[in-house]
Amino acid sequence: MNRIQEAFAEGKAFIPFITCGDPDLETTGRIVRAAAEAGADLIELGIPFSDPTAEGPVIMEADERALKAGTTTEKIFELVRELRQDITIPLVFMTYANVVFSGGTENFMKKAAEAGIDGLILPDVPFEERMEFEEPAEKYGLHLISMIAPTSASRTAMIAKEAKGFIYIVSSLGVTGVRSKITTDLSSLIGIVRENTDVPCAVGFGISNPEQAKEMASLSDGAIVGSAIVRLIAEKGKDAPEAVSAFVREMADAVHGI
Amino acid sequence: MTKRGRFGIHGGQYIPETLMNAVNELEEAYEKQKNDPEFCRELEELFNEYAGRPSRLYYARRMTEDLGGAKIYLKREDLNHTGAHKINNVLGQALLAKKMGKTRLIAETGAGQHGVATATAAALFGMECVVFMGKEDIERQALNVYKMKLLGADVVSVDTGTGTLKDAVSQAMREWTTRIDDTHYCLGSVMGPHPFPTIVRDFQAVISKEIRKQMLEKEGRLPDAVIACVGGGSNAIGSFYDFIPDQEVELIGCEAAGRGIDTFETAATINTGRPGIFHGMKSYFCQDEAGQIAPVYSISAGLDYPGVGPEHAWLYDIGRARYEAVTDEEAVTAFEYVSRTEGIIPAIESSHALAYAVKYAKELPKDKIIVVTVSGRGDKDCVSVARYRGKEISE
Numbered sequence: 001m002n003r004i005q006e007a008f009a010e011g012k013a014f015i016p017f018i019t020c021g022d023p024d025l026e027t028t029g030r031i032v033r034a035a036a037e038a039g040a041d042l043i044e045l046g047i048p049f050s051d052p053t054a055e056g057p058v059i060m061e062a063d064e065r066a067l068k069a070g071t072t073t074e075k076i077f078e079l080v081r082e083l084r085q086d087i088t089i090p091l092v093f094m095t096y097a098n099v100v101f102s103g104g105t106e107n108f109m110k111k112a113a114e115a116g117i118d119g120l121i122l123p124d125v126p127f128e129e130r131m132e133f134e135e136p137a138e139k140y141g142l143h144l145i146s147m148i149a150p151t152s153a154s155r156t157a158m159i160a161k162e163a164k165g166f167i168y169i170v171s172s173l174g175v176t177g178v179r180s181k182i183t184t185d186l187s188s189l190i191g192i193v194r195e196n197t198d199v200p201c202a203v204g205f206g207i208s209n210p211e212q213a214k215e216m217a218s219l220s221d222g223a224i225v226g227s228a229i230v231r232l233i234a235e236k237g238k239d240a241p242e243a244v245s246a247f248v249r250e251m252a253d254a255v256h257g258i
Numbered sequence: 259m260t261k262r263g264r265f266g267i268h269g270g271q272y273i274p275e276t277l278m279n280a281v282n283e284l285e286e287a288y289e290k291q292k293n294d295p296e297f298c299r300e301l302e303e304l305f306n307e308y309a310g311r312p313s314r315l316y317y318a319r320r321m322t323e324d325l326g327g328a329k330i331y332l333k334r335e336d337l338n339h340t341g342a343h344k345i346n347n348v349l350g351q352a353l354l355a356k357k358m359g360k361t362r363l364i365a366e367t368g369a370g371q372h373g374v375a376t377a378t379a380a381a382l383f384g385m386e387c388v389v390f391m392g393k394e395d396i397e398r399q400a401l402n403v404y405k406m407k408l409l410g411a412d413v414v415s416v417d418t419g420t421g422t423l424k425d426a427v428s429q430a431m432r433e434w435t436t437r438i439d440d441t442h443y444c445l446g447s448v449m450g451p452h453p454f455p456t457i458v459r460d461f462q463a464v465i466s467k468e469i470r471k472q473m474l475e476k477e478g479r480l481p482d483a484v485i486a487c488v489g490g491g492s493n494a495i496g497s498f499y500d501f502i503p504d505q506e507v508e509l510i511g512c513e514a515a516g517r518g519i520d521t522f523e524t525a526a527t528i529n530t531g532r533p534g535i536f537h538g539m540k541s542y543f544c545q546d547e548a549g550q551i552a553p554v555y556s557i558s559a560g561l562d563y564p565g566v567g568p569e570h571a572w573l574y575d576i577g578r579a580r581y582e583a584v585t586d587e588e589a590v591t592a593f594e595y596v597s598r599t600e601g602i603i604p605a606i607e608s609s610h611a612l613a614y615a616v617k618y619a620k621e622l623p624k625d626k627i628i629v630v631t632v633s634g635r636g637d638k639d640c641v642s643v644a645r646y647r648g649k650e651i652s653e
Contacts, residue, residue, distance in 0.1 A: 049550065050550040054274045067550065098551070102548065103548070124273055129271060147275045149276040151438060170275065
């Protein structure tokens with residue numbers, strides 16, 4: 001069994017995203033432990049990319065800082081191996097196709113699985129291109145997470161049917177980043193997903209406070225929060241673990257209380 | 259093309275799910291329109307009456323005599339309206355966007371040529387226009403920024419990453435995910451996700467169709483070589499396309515080597531890069547060992563891009579075209595040489611192709627014929643070439 005299922009086994013899941021290496025990998029390790037301890041059910045670990053075309057300014061700048069600090073994919077594999085000594089919740093990578101493809105897709109999947117990763121999210125790999133990544137991922141027991149957007153329309157059922165692990169529902173148009181309001185008709189979108197699969201789905205993009213998290217998680221199986229956490233880390237730097245812990249606790253409690 | 263949107267292993271659609279329906283709709287609309295007699299007639303009229311096509315195929319007698327080798331013809335895309343080949347693609351895409359009911363064009367630009375062309379088409383079609391341009395490029399190309407604004411476009415400064423063309427492309431893609439309904443992304447080169455490399459190539463293929471016809475009229479035979487500069491590669495694929503089945507016609511792309519392909523200050527993607535996935539496509543990219551996209555450099559803002567169109571990557575893989583690297587110094591020398599010898603000031607981008615042509619013509623016997631595409635005019639480059647030669651002038 002892939003660990004990802006466990007995240008959704010006991011109710012709604014809270015899923016934080018953390019950019020690896022911002023401000024440095026040692027701090028990232030402490031942030032991950034703090035988030036897990038505070039109630040995160042699954043953690044997305046961002047491998048920074050030089051040109052993240054699906055990200056808004058907050059995560060874009062975090063990627064830039066992380067790369068400047070000398071973060072590499074190899075060092076992130078090391079961090080994950082070290083985290084796996086005590087972290088038992090599922091961990092998935094979020095990065096871009098070239099980071100995986102560049103050094104050989106199969107090689108990447110093998111190393112990620114050996115380090116203790118459970119799946120990966122590649123925002124620039126849509127349904128049409130997924131086989132190239134999914135086959136090698138599954139070979140090593142990793143799930144390639146599918147994304148569904150408000151513009152997916154007639155594609156929703158097709159994507160849901162093939163989904164593994166969990167489905168990442170993109171809440172609204174545009175790139176990642178905090179939004180004051182999410183206006184997409186998510187309940188009908190999620191209705192179509194439910195008709196086509198038993199794989200759980202979580203909503204991300206734009207969620208920044210407990211009310212939004214609660215609302216999104218009650219429509220689906222979980223809430224994903226990225227930019228709000230990355231912004232907190234940008235503000236607090238090496239002192240971020242404490243602040244992230246408090247934030248994750250508040251958000252996770254809101255989601256788990258549904 | 260082996261399968262939908264693929265050129266060998268290259269091409270594809272590596273973009274966020276949010277954009278998939280938009281590119282599918284674009285493909286559907288294009289497939290419908292491209293063979294529609296009304297669409298073809300309208301486009302031809304725009305090409306001929308507005309852009310000034312067909313562009314001349316000019317026999318460069320003085321260059322030919324001076325170099326003493328192959329006969330040189332210049333395909334004068336610099337004589338098009340807005341001064342470059344970019345207008346061919348933009349008129350096609352704007353007309354397609356109009357047929358799709360779109361009312362807003364967004365575009366990326368490096369030196370500003372594609373931005374000016376898009377702003378021009380938007381003005382002509384009465385559409386809204388937003389152009390994304392790197393902060394560095396805005397500072398270097400003040401005249402083109404002014405032109406775009408004069409034509410009614412908004413110019414958005416992009417200060418992420420290196421503040422150049424690749425960042426402008428990324429930002430235009432981000433903007434497109436935010437607003438799709440009324441907006442067409444008018445991509446400027448044969449790159450990005452399918453169907454863009456095919457659409458842009460088809461609109462630029464008018465260059466090679468004209469070369470064939472003009473060459474048959476003038477010489478009664480096909481040329482021995484066609485030479486064009488390659489950044490993303492739209493003028494080159496346009497110059498090559500009709501000749502791809504004619505194995506006897508050598509196809510030569512000229513990449514910007516910057517300060518040299520053995521330095522880090524280069525933009526010669528095929529010569530120095532390796533396969534990767536970026537900006538919606540699989541192709542060759544300048545990147546580090548971990549797959550991070552490398553900062554690139556060339557004196558030419560139009561060739562200053564870390565990737566290359568997927569069809570070029572494929573033509574290289576199968577050996578149908580070869581790709582030569584040309585340095586800043588060689589391009590500037592050709593810029594000066596062609597100005598002095600033919601009274602034609604070529605764009606610094608085109609000067610890369612001309613530099614290689616000068617070298618290659620000398621190696622060939624007099625009965626050989628080469629065609630060089632002068633993709634644009636060089637007025638915009640006078641300031642930077644003067645600076646390169648140590649002279650500060652202002653516009």
